[in-house]
């Protein structure tokens with residue numbers, strides 16, 4: 001979930017390190033959740049498991065960071 005306006009980041013662009021939200025192009029470093037643009041935000045971190053070409057994200061018990069406008 002994007003901390004800007006709560007758009008699902010699954011629809012964003014991912015280059016293997018940087019995740020870009022499709023809505024207003026905020027960017028996040030997926031290695032640590034830190035905001036790149038802007039730098040004063042972050043996304044929550046979740047356990048991830050990769051099986052073949054599928055990525056499984058365990059969202060249980062982790063609340064997404066919200067709001068920053």
Ligand code: FES
Nearest residue numbers: 002004005021024
């Ligand atoms: S909702 Fe993601 S950048 Fe605005």
